[in-house]
Amino acid sequence: MDELGELTADLVSIPSHEDETAAGDAIEAWLRAETEADVERGDAGNVLAWKNRDADGESLAFVGHHDVVPPDDSQVADGEYVVEERDGRLYGRGAADMKGAVAACMLAFRDSTPAGEVAFASFAGEEVGGTGARAAIDDGFAPDYAVVAEGSTNYSKAGVTDVVVAHRGRRGSTLTAEGSAAHASEPDAGENAVYRACDAVDVVRDLDFPEVDVLGHRVHGSVAVTGIEGGSAWNVVPETCEVTVDERTVPGERAALERVEDIDGVSWTVDQDLPPMACDDGDFADRVLDAARESQDGDPEQVTKPHATDAGWLAQAGTTCVVYGASEPGEAHTADESVSLGVLDRCYRTYRALADDWR
Incomplete structure (x- = not known):
């Protein structure tokens, strides 16, 4: 060599x-x-x-x-x-x-x-x-x-x-849905965090992917739900549920993930943001x-x-x-x-x- x-x-x-x-x-x-x-x-x-x-x-x-x-x-x-x-x-x-x-x-x-x-x-x-x-x-x-x-x-x-x-870039996020537990035989007695999380997933699914031009080249972003976890037992209405989201960001533009917080009981946390x-x-x-x-x-x-x-x-x-x-x-x-x-x-x-x- x-x-x-x-x-x-x-x-x-x-x-x-x-x-x-x-x-x-x-x-x-x-x-x-x-x-x-x-x-x-x-x-x-x-x-x-x-x-x-x-x-x-x-x-x-x-x-x-x-x-x-x-x-x-x-x-x-x-x-x-x-x-x-x-x-x-x-x-x-x-x-x-x-x-x-x-x-x-x-x-x-x-x-x-x-x-x-x-x-x-x-x-x-x-x-x-x-x-x-x-x-x-x-x-x-x-x-x-x-x-x-x-x-x-x-x-x-x-x-x-x-x-x-x-x-x-990459922005990794967690959506946290909060509800209230109840016995699964009486689901209306609680607030199902998984249902709220699913509503948040629907918001993510409908987001537009950002795009931008750089020196004549088109750069495309993306957003994807990559995980969901919630519930403690088969007979308990879940009080918490977490959803992970992977977003590939483009210069100067971001997907409107903040919209998930319009859903009752759902919060959004950015875990990593690589520019x-x-x-x-x-x-x-x-x-x-x-x-x-x-x-x-x-x-x-x-x-x-x-x-x-x-x-x-x-x-x-x-x-x-x-x-x-x-x-x-x-x-x-x-x-x-x-x-x-x-x-x-x-x-x-x-x-x-x-x-x-x-x-």
Whole structure:
């Protein structure tokens, strides 16, 4: 393997599903040894580095994360992650999501010679709601522009890495219906919480899905009831019932879930709200697309992505974002997770070209 493959393999081999510290240590140590950048390690476990910090003009950041979801049993041996190379791909937990792209960002950051301010960031806690990104933003991390290196490969067609200009967010909610218990032989003596919950489900079923245009691309939201639980015994009118709702949000629009509270005894609680992302600068999106085209034989396009990423948190804080990275649909979080070494090189060349031209 070349340097990029070896660095990816090194990062993938470090367990980081329960504690990202060791992976963050490795990234920090590499940056300090291989670059003359201004390197910081935040309390949240983030690793940040800058070239030409505080230079005049606008700043550009390359952003990834070094935490992963729990591995499949087949991806662990003797307490360590298994890493294998075969057929031009590197296999292991986190190879696609997203230590391979982090490695590509690290090397491009090291090798580039920008005239303007360029940053690298690898966040902790992306897989648990973006805790690292939010901590970095709270601590003042505020690049003008960012390329978030999550997956964008094979979105428009096979064999290309596309530029994502928008992605959906996720809002997870609980609808709680309250009633009053009674013996089931006298149902009118109580208030059936399941019936109230079913009325709320009907409201959700009839909601319009939000849609929005971003740089000429249509982004579609969705809302779905994903669970219902209520009742304590077969002969008792239930006094409580909970309904879970998964909503995929779009930039600037939300489904009107608050309407469920028009039903007596029903309340609505938001449990998780991962923001969507919309690139607000078409010139920047075109600039990244031009670099992507120069770095590959295929014809990449500007596309949208169904999954939330840390780009949502950055965009919400005012950073103009796109997503561009090696992971392909269906690769992340799987028992046979892998990343193409050739696509990683493509990403490295795109990141390097962007950084070298930044001024």
